[in-house]
Amino acid sequence: MPSPLFQPLTDQQFHDFATLITSHLGIQLPPSKKIMLSARISRRACELGFTDVSQYHAWFFSHPSITKQELPNLFNYVTTNKTFFLRExxxxxxxxxxxxxxxxxxxxxxxxxxxxxxxxxxxxxxxxxxxxxxxxxxxxxxxxxxxxxxxxxxxxxxxxxxxxxxxxxxxxxxxxxxxxxxxxxxxxxxxxxxxxxxxxxxxxxxxxxxxxxxxxxxxxxxxxxxxxxxxxxxxxxxxxxxxxxxxxxxxxxxxxxxxxxxxxxxxxxxxxxxxxxxxxxx
Ligand SMILES: C[S@@+](CC[C@H](N)C(=O)[O-])C[C@H]1O[C@@H](n2cnc3c(N)ncnc32)[C@H](O)[C@@H]1O
Missing domain, CATH: 3.40.50.150 (Vaccinia Virus protein VP39)
Structure with missing residues (x-):
């Protein structure tokens, strides 16, 4: 469910996050995934107290040390973790x-x-x-x-x-x-x-x-x-x-x-x- 602060990423912001995620995790994020990624990143932005994803995007890319430190948290929000006992x-x-x-x-x-x-x-x-x-x-x-x-x-x-x-x-x-x-x-x-x-x-x-x-x-x-x-x-x-x-x-x-x-x-x-x-x- 989108967070109360849900706001779609701009095309450029989506491109920045999607490129980074694909290069680190291999996960493909075509433009059709923009709303899904925006919703997931909104949750993380909300958790950190940002008022919208633009603020989170600006902070995330503001310094390489911030990007590096925040990456594992971003991964936690963008991976799809559905699983259950005795699946298949x-x-x-x-x-x-x-x-x-x-x-x-x-x-x-x-x-x-x-x-x-x-x-x-x-x-x-x-x-x-x-x-x-x-x-x-x-x-x-x-x-x-x-x-x-x-x-x-x-x-x-x-x-x-x-x-x-x-x-x-x-x-x-x-x-x-x-x-x-x-x-x-x-x-x-x-x-x-x-x-x-x-x-x-x-x-x-x-x-x-x-x-x-x-x-x-x-x-x-x-x-x-x-x-x-x-x-x-x-x-x-x-x-x-x-x-x-x-x-x-x-x-x-x-x-x-x-x-x-x-x-x-x-x-x-x-x-x-x-x-x-x-x-x-x-
Ligand atoms: C949908 S779950 C599958 C769980 C379980 N294998 C099953 O079939 O129920 C996919 C898992 O792959 C992990 N994953 C995605 N990209 C990965 C990567 N580059 N390296 C390691 N794990 C990754 C995700 O974090 C997620 O927990």
């Missing part, structure tokens, strides 16, 4: 039913390493942790999940690992009892992810556009879902090449069901809708 359930089913049994056979006594890239407020990595923790009843294996995002605000929420009734409604009742701790607050009950699940997820800030990710190891499974959609094809290709360096051979890449990477020259084979196997090193 066919992916979790495939992971547990098709991938996991053979992976365990081929990797006895190993740790399954997963990466949720663009993890937003944590529902995706915690869903993975719950699905895998539930599978440990039938299979003997260990796992660990890295969850990264550019937005510091979403990472803080993921770290808090506390969700409301509405947010947890996607989870099966058994899992709610097993993996969540109800907390009574003045606003009602909230649900905290059980430490057994939370401890499986390591959260970190990472810009997928940065030249070097500096991650300590490769992964067997990478979830990169509903992130590529914000980039143009060249940026998608660039990011995928970097990400795939971190995927083991025969490892799986999951993208969002509404996303497409068809036509990009990558050594991947689609084995189920929006699930790809790495078939060769690049």
């Amino acid at each position: 359930p066919s992916h979790f089913d495939f992971l547990v039913q098709n991938f996991l049994p053979s992976w365990i056979n081929n990797h006895p006594n190993s740790t399954l390493h997963l990466w949720s890239a663009g993890c937003s407020t944590g529902e995706e990595p915690y869903s993975l942790a719950m699905v895998l923790a539930a599978s440990q009843a039938n299979h003997n294996f260990n796992f660990s999940i890295l969850a990264t995002d550019i937005s510091t605000r979403t990472l803080q929420k993921a770290k808090l690992a506390t969700y409301d009734q509405n947010q947890i409604s996607q989870l099966p009742p058994l899992w709610r009892r097993k993996f969540l701790i109800p907390l009574t607050t003045t606003n009602g009950t909230t649900y905290k992810i059980h430490p057994q699940i939370q401890n499986k997820v390591r959260l970190a800030s990472l810009n997928l556009l940065s030249p070097n990710y500096g991650l300590p190891h490769k992964f067997h499974v990478i979830f990169l879902r509903n992130v590529l959609i914000y980039f143009n094809q060249d940026t998608q290709h660039l990011i995928l090449l970097k990400i795939l360096n971190y995927l083991h051979l025969d490892g799986l890449l999951f993208i969002g069901l509404s996303e497409s990477i068809k036509g990009l020259p990558l050594h991947l084979t689609e084995i189920a809708p929006s699930i790809y196997k790495k078939t060769q090193n690049h």
